[in-house]
Amino acid sequence: MNRKILVVDDDPRNVFALSAVLRSESFTCITVLSAKEALEILATDKEIGIVLMDMMMPEMDGYEALAEIRANKDTAALPVVAVTAQAMVGDREKCLAAGADAYISKPIDTEALLELLITYLK
Numbered sequence: 222m223n224r225k226i227l228v229v230d231d232d233p234r235n236v237f238a239l240s241a242v243l244r245s246e247s248f249t250c251i252t253v254l255s256a257k258e259a260l261e262i263l264a265t266d267k268e269i270g271i272v273l274m275d276m277m278m279p280e281m282d283g284y285e286a287l288a289e290i291r292a293n294k295d296t297a298a299l300p301v302v303a304v305t306a307q308a309m310v311g312d313r314e315k316c317l318a319a320g321a322d323a324y325i326s327k328p329i330d331t332e333a334l335l336e337l338l339i340t341y342l343k
Contacts, residue, residue: 223342225249227247229259229286230275230304235327239273242331249336255279256286261302263296273334274316276305276316301339304329315320 226248230236234252234314250269251266253259256278263269272290276283283303283309290296303316323337 223268225251225266225268225270226338227254227259227262227266227269228255228270229254229274229278231255231278232275235275239329242334243338245337256281256283259286260289263290263293263299267295269299271300271302271338273302274305274321276303283316284319291320301338302334302341315337 224247226242226243228236228239230239231254233300236252236254242251244251248251251262251269253262259272259274273285274283274286283305285303290299290301300322301320302323303321304324304325304327305312305316316324325334325337
């Protein structure tokens with residue numbers, strides 16, 4: 222199982238908290254604060270097993286980043302979990318329609334997240 226996760230969130234507190242939880246479960250985390258940085262990492266690091274993508278970021282949001290990930294033949298099949306504070310009716314469907322494999326809302330239920338990771342990192 223590939224246990225390397227790319228965490229993308231523009232809030233350093235979210236990145237810190239999420240990566241601390243994941244590392245405590247023996248996952249390897251790479252963290253970035255922007256979607257553009259995430260795309261740069263994905264272009265060079267072929268060991269990433271899954272991306273946890275914040276959907277609401279300045280400059281390039283998660284929806285734009287997802288479109289680029291899906292359009293690139295090297296990353297098109299990479300699992301991406303949309304992580305967002307938006308938990309309104311229709312937000313989950315919007316994320317999935319944009320190309321996310323799964324959706325989890327903030328504050329993150331760590332048990333649900335770990336179940337998702339186990340599912341996608343088999």
